[in-house]
Amino acid sequence: MADDTARRYRRGRTRLPAAQRRRQILDATTRLIGDRGFWALSMQDVADACGLTVPGLLHHVGSKDRLLLAVLHHRDEEDFRSLAGQLGVDLEDWQGRWPSQVTLPRACEALVRRNATQPEIVRLFSVLQAESLAPDHPASAYFAERQQRALSGFAALAEGRTPDPLSLARQVMAVMDGLQIQWLRDPDATDLVAEWQAVAGKLFAGLRAERAGE
Amino acid sequence: MADDTARRYRRGRTRLPAAQRRRQILDATTRLIGDRGFWALSMQDVADACGLTVPGLLHHVGSKDRLLLAVLHHRDEEDFRSLAGQLGVDLEDWQGRWPSQVTLPRACEALVRRNATQPEIVRLFSVLQAESLAPDHPASAYFAERQQRALSGFAALAEGRTPDPLSLARQVMAVMDGLQIQWLRDPDATDLVAEWQAVAGKLFAGLRAERAGE
């Protein structure tokens, strides 16, 4: 009997180095949350997707909540890196501020274009953003901070070019989030980029090309 | 012992007529889903909120999924009724079309104003709308149909006054949904109505007062 369990042990599972396994876990979780949301996600689902048992999975991520936060941070980093690349900014000499050739319309366009290529990830954030409106959701604080950061980031780009940059930032963010939901619900009927460009024309109508006082 | 269970039976619970109890259940569920989302909601929570046991609750609603749909339909009806009232439309002689004095800007303003007074309900729909992006969510079909209905409703109001009514409808809906999320996350920092009016000015800039050909 002892022999039996010994023979059954880890039947056919592959053993991976921690970093590689961790990446696989984050990827799988990203996909699964995008499909079902976080509350509906079970550690069993993730473990299955990775060819692990549940405790095997927990060995790498600690707990379900920490898994969620790891996924979010990972995606944020990745997105930021890609966006900077698309805008021609070198991350080596990143000073915490965008260079002057990066304008709000240009940054938005880049963001929307990138999002249009990765619906699963957009869904992940859309679902989680809404789910996390509940104060005791594990990602509640994260999304509150993220909204703050995004808003002031957008506002900074419009600084000096419009009377109320923060208000414009809110409008930009609202349109993006709202369009994405419609697009996810019915991807064939909605052209995310085209629709964005149509609104952008109206939102940015009064935007000055140069900062006031330059 | 039999005596004991008999004495414990329904200790102190109040018995209500079905219609009244059902309404109480719908109200409580609305509040709870707004707080936690549907996946995170348990029948136990609802039962507790109503002073019932879980089977007692199920007696009235059948199943968790049917409870959800009942809540959604109930809210939709209520909202429609209120909106019509605010726009001065008599539901008795409702023909399936809005009278000509109801314009898209006016309808939107009324909608936003009403939403601003009931954050819990707005949260209910925001959370559910995102959760239900998963195709196997019990409200998935409902929200797909609802999005369709809302879009064509908005588009109909703009018919003949703008080159692409459907596109305008999508923009309007996107802004509303997006602003609501920001507002729910941070109600004090966001003035829903004011922010809407600011965007509305831009979105409706080219809208003709009269339908083309009138």
Next chain:
DNA sequence: TCTAGTACCTATCAGGTATTAGGTAATGTA
């Protein structure tokens, strides 16, 4: 006052949940 209907109960089920404890074997290094 008897009776039919029904609102709601208790008990139980079959199955999921995340997490912990403690062990096993594959791996990289001395």
Next chain:
DNA sequence: TACATTACCTAATACCTGATAGGTACTAGA
């Protein structure tokens, strides 16, 4: 080849999940 590390396992814990079966007692109509 010996050893330490660690990726991952099995087993068990202590829940909670929606749902059903079958009974109890309140209530409205005759």
